[in-house]
Amino acid sequence: MKAWREPGFLVAAPVMLFLLIGFAGPLLMVFGYSFMPPRTFSLAQVPTLANFVSVITDSFYISFLWSVGLASVTVALLLLICYPIAYGMAKLFGKWANLVTVLIAIPLLVSENIRLFGWVLVLLKGGILDGTVKMLFGTGLPSLLYTVPSIVFGLVYVYLPFMLFPLVIGLSLVPDSLKEAAYDLGASRLEVFREVELPLAMPGILIGCMLTFILALGSLAESKILGGQVIIMIADDIESAFTYAQDWPKGSVLSVMLILFSGGLVYYLFRRVDLDRLIRRG
Amino acid sequence: MPGARFGLVRRLIVIWTVAVIAFLYIPMVSVVLASFAKKRYFSFPVKAWDTRWYEKVFNSLSVRELVVTSLDVAVLVTVFSVILAFLGALAFARYDWKGRKLYQKIVLLPIFFPQAVLGLALLLWFSALGITTSWQTAVFAHMVWIVPIVTLIISIQVYGFDPALEEAARDLGASRWQVLREITLPILSPGLISGSVFAFLLSWGNFPLSLFSTGADQTVPEWLYAKMVMGYTPMVPTLGSLTMGGAVIVVLAVYVAFLLRRWRHNRAMAGVAFDD
Numbered sequence: 333m334k335a336w337r338e339p340g341f342l343v344a345a346p347v348m349l350f351l352l353i354g355f356a357g358p359l360l361m362v363f364g365y366s367f368m369p370p371r372t373f374s375l376a377q378v379p380t381l382a383n384f385v386s387v388i389t390d391s392f393y394i395s396f397l398w399s400v401g402l403a404s405v406t407v408a409l410l411l412l413i414c415y416p417i418a419y420g421m422a423k424l425f426g427k428w429a430n431l432v433t434v435l436i437a438i439p440l441l442v443s444e445n446i447r448l449f450g451w452v453l454v455l456l457k458g459g460i461l462d463g464t465v466k467m468l469f470g471t472g473l474p475s476l477l478y479t480v481p482s483i484v485f486g487l488v489y490v491y492l493p494f495m496l497f498p499l500v501i502g503l504s505l506v507p508d509s510l511k512e513a514a515y516d517l518g519a520s521r522l523e524v525f526r527e528v529e530l531p532l533a534m535p536g537i538l539i540g541c542m543l544t545f546i547l548a549l550g551s552l553a554e555s556k557i558l559g560g561q562v563i564i565m566i567a568d569d570i571e572s573a574f575t576y577a578q579d580w581p582k583g584s585v586l587s588v589m590l591i592l593f594s595g596g597l598v599y600y601l602f603r604r605v606d607l608d609r610l611i612r613r614g
Numbered sequence: 615m616p617g618a619r620f621g622l623v624r625r626l627i628v629i630w631t632v633a634v635i636a637f638l639y640i641p642m643v644s645v646v647l648a649s650f651a652k653k654r655y656f657s658f659p660v661k662a663w664d665t666r667w668y669e670k671v672f673n674s675l676s677v678r679e680l681v682v683t684s685l686d687v688a689v690l691v692t693v694f695s696v697i698l699a700f701l702g703a704l705a706f707a708r709y710d711w712k713g714r715k716l717y718q719k720i721v722l723l724p725i726f727f728p729q730a731v732l733g734l735a736l737l738l739w740f741s742a743l744g745i746t747t748s749w750q751t752a753v754f755a756h757m758v759w760i761v762p763i764v765t766l767i768i769s770i771q772v773y774g775f776d777p778a779l780e781e782a783a784r785d786l787g788a789s790r791w792q793v794l795r796e797i798t799l800p801i802l803s804p805g806l807i808s809g810s811v812f813a814f815l816l817s818w819g820n821f822p823l824s825l826f827s828t829g830a831d832q833t834v835p836e837w838l839y840a841k842m843v844m845g846y847t848p849m850v851p852t853l854g855s856l857t858m859g860g861a862v863i864v865v866l867a868v869y870v871a872f873l874l875r876r877w878r879h880n881r882a883m884a885g886v887a888f889d890d
Binding site: 346438440453454547552571580587598 | 742
């Protein structure tokens with residue numbers, strides 16, 4: 333049978349066509365604009381590398397480094413927070429695991445803006461946390477909003493499910509019998525964790541880390557709502573280049589940096605992970 | 615015996631899980647709290663309660679317009695996404711074909727993509743094609759992100775689907791259309807329903823894609839954001855609470871529908887057993 337007449341190819345065609353128009357097209361556009369002279373609004377110009385140079389000379393890389401830094405801290409914290417829960421969901425909770433899944437998924441269906449605004453109300457001076465501390469101890473807290481830690485806090489909060497669910501899938505790939513066998517052969521708990529559990533759960537761990545890292549890297553709302561511009565993250569810079577500054581080529585070049593960096597990570601990830609095996613388990 | 619030592623660890627994990635779940639709901643509770651506060655600027659503890667902001671929201675024409683725009687977008691996104699994703703999921707998980715591994719990776723790419731950048735890229739794309747952005751372009755923009763997610767959700771259902779059922783129906787003389795209507799769709803319906811719920815609510819709550827793709831139109835999350843940053847009004851927590859309430863109703867309705875379905879299914883099965 334010819335490849336294009338296979339039923340799989342036929343049912344894949346509409347989605348592929350849609351993504352070609354809706355995803356590949358816009359991305360090529362961004363790549364194209366990144367080579368256009370600064371402050372121009374069409375692709376019909378002589379290509380130039382001026383924008384790539386200006387990333388270095390005008391220190392736009394600073395917001396990029398902030399984003400990488402904050403995303404790394406977020407991933408590390410999420411891994412520590414989610415690992416025990418994922419372990420519980422995969423191995424201990426039994427039929428309760430479904431309820432836990434639902435309870436953790438429901439907040440995803442509420443707009444990120446509203447949830448971040450809820451944290452503003454908690455962290456605000458005179459807000460819920462400050463007010464409670466004042467009632468209990470008589471003195472309030474300094475303002476917790478608009479600081480770098482409050483941005484990390486927001487990132488950890490918003491992206492928690494994106495770390496947790498892949499970890500659950502990863503950990504459920506570890507057969508209990510294998511761990512028991514290792515214990516029977518005299519391995520310590522640390523050894524079982526390091527030699528059996530960790531390597532077998534690695535696809536899930538990798539997906540969780542990459543997903544949360546990339547999402548945090550490109551995040552916009554957390555630094556705006558909770559951070560109040562205390563630092564500028566890369567998505568902020570990209571947005572203002574396209575809107576206030578009206579410099580599409582500059583916005584494009586920053587986007588290209590973000591895309592290439594994230595793209596490299598995803599490429600590495602997809603090479604190491606068998607999607608069929610993971611999703612079927614999930 | 616390792617089992618005995620796990621008792622304490624097990625208890626700690628349970629406590630930790632409950633604490634983290636509670637943590638996830640704190641901001642939503644505080645939004646609801648603020649929506650009933652009388653004072654214009656929120657402070658805690660709340661001294662006086664009031665529902666006048668709810669009256670204002672219900673009577674506001676501009677809010678009505680926002681809700682209608684958001685609903686229009688979410689409904690269209692749901693319909694188109696589920697149709698595309700249904701086919702996409704069959705290609706993802708049902709058929710074994712040459713380009714499948716590559717296809718799976720391409721389909722998942724938009725999920726791994728920063729939404730704000732995707733929104734801006736789409737803005738460039740629309741302007742290059744000479745399309746003026748409005749709520750219709752927002753439908754398209756949402757779909758770029760939501761179709762892959764729904765494809766993934768339906769695929770999980772498709773993996774558990776036994777293709778032999780389709781073949782058996784074909785062997786018994788069913789047409790392709792009958793097989794689709796009588797076998798494939800009913801079996802995959804839980805996946806299609808959860809896919810629809812996700813599509814609807816993710817579109818309803820989306821901010822980064824709407825921000826760049828709605829043009830002069832405005833959705834509820836965009837309005838909430840604009841008011842948070844500038845010109846705060848207590849209608850922000852109020853409308854926020856109402857949106858959350860709406861989401862809860864949708865999720866509960868679907869859950870009840872699932873229970874009813876299972877109950878009817880069980881009864882039908884019991885009936886069959888009885889007839890035998």
